[in-house]
Amino acid sequence: MLWKSPGRHLETNRSKRYPSTPSPKSVSYSEERFPIPEKAGMNFILFCGAWLGHMALLVFILNRWYALPLPRLVLSGFRALVALSILAFPIWLWAAFGFHMTLARQSSWPAAIYLTICWIIGLGLVPGMTMIRLLRKRPHALVSNHTRIVNIARDLGYKPVGRGKYRHVARLPGNEVFQVDFAERTLFVPGLPKEWDGLTILHLSDLHLAGTPDREFYEKVMDECRAWNPDLVVLTGDFVDSDGHRRWIVPLLGRLRWRIAAFAVLGNHDYWHDPSLIRRRLRRLNIHVLGNTWKQMEVRGVPLVAIGHEGPWFRPGPDLSNCPPDVFRICLSHTPDNLGWARANNVRLMLSGHNHGGQVRFPLIGSIFVPSLYGRQYDGGLFEKPPTLLHVTRGLAGKQPLRFNCKPEVAKLVLRAATGKPDDD
Numbered sequence: 206m207l208w209k210s211p212g213r214h215l216e217t218n219r220s221k222r223y224p225s226t227p228s229p230k231s232v233s234y235s236e237e238r239f240p241i242p243e244k245a246g247m248n249f250i251l252f253c254g255a256w257l258g259h260m261a262l263l264v265f266i267l268n269r270w271y272a273l274p275l276p277r278l279v280l281s282g283f284r285a286l287v288a289l290s291i292l293a294f295p296i297w298l299w300a301a302f303g304f305h306m307t308l309a310r311q312s313s314w315p316a317a318i319y320l321t322i323c324w325i326i327g328l329g330l331v332p333g334m335t336m337i338r339l340l341r342k343r344p345h346a347l348v349s350n351h352t353r354i355v356n357i358a359r360d361l362g363y364k365p366v367g368r369g370k371y372r373h374v375a376r377l378p379g380n381e382v383f384q385v386d387f388a389e390r391t392l393f394v395p396g397l398p399k400e401w402d403g404l405t406i407l408h409l410s411d412l413h414l415a416g417t418p419d420r421e422f423y424e425k426v427m428d429e430c431r432a433w434n435p436d437l438v439v440l441t442g443d444f445v446d447s448d449g450h451r452r453w454i455v456p457l458l459g460r461l462r463w464r465i466a467a468f469a470v471l472g473n474h475d476y477w478h479d480p481s482l483i484r485r486r487l488r489r490l491n492i493h494v495l496g497n498t499w500k501q502m503e504v505r506g507v508p509l510v511a512i513g514h515e516g517p518w519f520r521p522g523p524d525l526s527n528c529p530p531d532v533f534r535i536c537l538s539h540t541p542d543n544l545g546w547a548r549a550n551n552v553r554l555m556l557s558g559h560n561h562g563g564q565v566r567f568p569l570i571g572s573i574f575v576p577s578l579y580g581r582q583y584d585g586g587l588f589e590k591p592p593t594l595l596h597v598t599r600g601l602a603g604k605q606p607l608r609f610n611c612k613p614e615v616a617k618l619v620l621r622a623a624t625g626k627p628d629d630d
């Protein structure tokens with residue numbers, strides 16, 4: 206109803222303001238719908254700007270809803286509504302105003318206010334924020350970043366599509382789901398004990414075991430990771446996306462090797478597939494499953510505190526009241542949204558996944574759908590938020606096996622106690 210009355214109201218107002226304008230009854234459909242040519246460009250920009258602003262506003266809300274511990278049915282329903290609203294919006298616009306967007310401000314006040322908000326977002330905020338993201342500087346803490354892409358499908362000689370529920374998605378042309386980035390990043394970590402200079406961490410996240418990709422894909426990835434032979438392994442959640450594929454955890458992660466210790470926390474998708482059984486399988490592999498607790502251990506003769514944070518899905522959060530304050534703290538948190546907590550608790554290095562880099566990244570614009578309270582701010586990469594250095598991996602998979610311009614990632618981090626000269630990308 207909101208969009209039906211503005212159309213009628215608009216015609217009345219237009220007749221009053223422009224008496225020479227013929228009444229709608231005396232003009233053809235095309236004359237009524239299309240403005241005079243010199244205003245066509247402006248009307249086109251306003252039409253697209255309103256649609257973009259509407260889309261951006263709904264995606265902004267959707268991303269934040271997906272960061273909350275809500276039931277899956279609620280989230281799926283809300284996502285369907287958002288998709289419907291985004292597709293229907295231009296039809297509503299056309300039905301109400303045709304291409305006379307410059308006159309839309311004369312419509313009913315709720316419609317005029319909402320359109321103004323959409324224009325501010327679509328023509329101002331979105332281009333502005335995109336420009337700021339494009340001009341972001343490389344973090345000082347990133348000493349070097351070398352990436353090796355392994356095309357698992359080519360190495361196997363076939364696409365390991367498997368038998369998952371979304372296997373047809375994995376077959377889409379251009380889908381990068383089987384091309385894995387093996388990234389080796391050297392990081393300068395402020396406050397790192399000098400004994401740990403050169404310490405290596407394998408950061409692996411978001412396996413989403415559910416049948417697609419198939420088991421051979423993960424076996425190849427784990428074998429590549431084993432060749433790195435890291436000091437520490439950190440696993441930051443979302444191991445499974447189906448009850449039946451919990452049995453893959455032991456044979457797959459059992460291929461990994463480490464020199465000192467391995468740690469794990471669970472993610473929101475694990476929450477939905479009997480987390481106690483997932484924890485039991487991880488412990489069988491001698492992995493320290495931190496949950497919402499902390500553990501102190503010696504690394505190269507120096508104490509380390511490894512903290513797990515599985516909030517907001519698993520509560521209560523970690524209690525550090527008895528945790529030694531002067532020991533170097535690493536935090537594993539599935540979502541980077543716990544960054545504020547980490548900073549307040551003097552965490553020096555935080556490792557997260559969850560956001561998958563957005564999975565689909567558009568040229569110039571970047572990611573769009575990112576389930577975070579911060580939107581796409583921490584979709585992937587390295588972020589310096591003193592006293593915390595945050596590494597967010599794009600992860601290895603996703604519930605939907607779909608990746609465009611956003612390859613799956615496994616990261617080996619080399620920690621340095623003193624800054625080095627950046628070399629290359």
Ligand SMILES: [Fe+2]
Binds near residue numbers: 411413560
């Ligand atoms: Fe995930």
